[in-house]
Amino acid sequence: MDDDTPSCMSPSTQAKLQFTIQGLINSFGFFLLLSSSESIALFFGQKNLVPMLTFSASFGNVVILFINAIWLVKYSPRLRLLCNATFMFIGYAIITIGCFINFYFVIFGALFVGIGSAWGQVIHYGFIRRFPSEYVGPFSSGTGMCGLFSSMLYMILNDYGVADWVIFACLMPLAIIYAFNFLELHNLYENSRSFNYLLSEMTNSNEWSEDLSQDYKDSEEDKVETKNQTVWQAYWIDPWNHPLIFLLYFFEYIIITCFFDRLAQLRNSFESDVYLERNLYTVSQFLYQVGVLTARSTLYCYKSKATGKISIVMFILCIVYFGFALWYVDVDRYILLILALFTGLFGGWGYLFSYYRVLDDSRVTKENREILINYLAVCADFGSFIATGLATIISNTILEV
Numbered sequence: 001m002d003d004d005t006p007s008c009m010s011p012s013t014q015a016k017l018q019f020t021i022q023g024l025i026n027s028f029g030f031f032l033l034l035s036s037s038e039s040i041a042l043f044f045g046q047k048n049l050v051p052m053l054t055f056s057a058s059f060g061n062v063v064i065l066f067i068n069a070i071w072l073v074k075y076s077p078r079l080r081l082l083c084n085a086t087f088m089f090i091g092y093a094i095i096t097i098g099c100f101i102n103f104y105f106v107i108f109g110a111l112f113v114g115i116g117s118a119w120g121q122v123i124h125y126g127f128i129r130r131f132p133s134e135y136v137g138p139f140s141s142g143t144g145m146c147g148l149f150s151s152m153l154y155m156i157l158n159d160y161g162v163a164d165w166v167i168f169a170c171l172m173p174l175a176i177i178y179a180f181n182f183l184e185l186h187n188l189y190e191n192s193r194s195f196n197y198l199l200s201e202m203t204n205s206n207e208w209s210e211d212l213s214q215d216y217k218d219s220e221e222d223k224v225e226t227k228n229q230t231v232w233q234a235y236w237i238d239p240w241n242h243p244l245i246f247l248l249y250f251f252e253y254i255i256i257t258c259f260f261d262r263l264a265q266l267r268n269s270f271e272s273d274v275y276l277e278r279n280l281y282t283v284s285q286f287l288y289q290v291g292v293l294t295a296r297s298t299l300y301c302y303k304s305k306a307t308g309k310i311s312i313v314m315f316i317l318c319i320v321y322f323g324f325a326l327w328y329v330d331v332d333r334y335i336l337l338i339l340a341l342f343t344g345l346f347g348g349w350g351y352l353f354s355y356y357r358v359l360d361d362s363r364v365t366k367e368n369r370e371i372l373i374n375y376l377a378v379c380a381d382f383g384s385f386i387a388t389g390l391a392t393i394i395s396n397t398i399l400e401v
Contacts, residue, residue, distance in 0.1 A: 023142020057114030061381035088116035144296035249383030258391030291344020
């Protein structure tokens with residue numbers, strides 16, 4: 001951005017808007033895949049393999065996060081983001097083509113969608129570490145909105161009979177927009193004049209300004225500080241955060257990939273004349289995303305680090321859903337929809353506050369924060385990976401239709 005070019009918004013506002021857009025696009029395909037997985041599986045006659053699509057995406061999440069944490073974190077965020085956008089594009093293209101071939105080809109495409117979603121998150125959170133911890137809010141709100149918009153969009157398009165391949169084909173241009181928007185965002189901060197304006201708007205604290213400038217310019221002083229603290233030492237400053245997000249995602253994904261689908265199929269909801277019953281799975285996914293968006297947008301007004309209590313609540317919700325699926329399938333649909341909303345709320349809070357615990361911890365050096373964020377994402381996606389694998393087993397054994 002040229003120094004003399006007039007702008008209708010301040011650099012700070014522009015940055016927040018662009019972070020929100022990045023969050024909105026980053027996981028859009030993943031959540032759309034989550035909403036459409038039942039429809040795709042039923043189209044190919046694989047009604048007991050609905051969780052396999054999310055399992056494939058989660059496997060991609062875990063693999064790319066391990067690779068990123070060990071080998072790729074040293075490369076620039078711009079290069080990694082361009083590679084990530086390419087994975088997204090390829091994933092959408094494979095799913096589009098796979099809808100004409102077979103179910104397993106679509107599963108292969110889901111692997112790339114999972115890679116794009118997970119890698120994009122850690123790239124952006126690593127980039128956000130250059131700013132005050134509250135700056136995680138716009139990106140988190142965007143990821144929350146993408147879940148809501150994707151599930152709502154799928155409900156509408158599905159009602160109008162739009163084929164799944166058409167929907168995923170339309171996502172391919174989003175990957176290109178995603179790449180160019182991040183390049184513009186990165187250029188905004190490379191411009192020294194805009195960056196100084198941003199610093200003055202974000203905070204009046206000299207301490208924050210000094211920290212941001214040192215981190216962004218990768219000063220020698222910051223390198224020395226990082227050398228004095230190992231990643232292992234940084235981890236033990238808050239050792240429970242990573243295991244808790246693993247448990248949170250494990251229970252959450254058991255609910256949304258197994259129990260949402262199983263309860264809908266065990267109730268034969270597709271044969272109902274009532275809209276909410278007939279679309280119980282997609283409406284549950286929509287309300288879950290409403291809860292996620294609501295929770296992830298609360299950082300400006302409410303901050304907490306009680307992720308342990310949130311994980312306990314998610315465990316209780318998981319047990320309740322399992323009980324309904326085993327012994328009380330005919331539970332009132334409104335109870336199931338309310339529970340879906342609460343699943344999203346507590347899942348969104350657990351996600352947001354886990355990252356906030358790392359980004360807001362001044363005891364951890366900035367370089368180690370990025371590494372811990374990578375490991376946090378690995379733990380979360382490993383939890384969802386194990387959950388979706390278990391969901392596939394449960395769907396073909398205990399809760400087979």
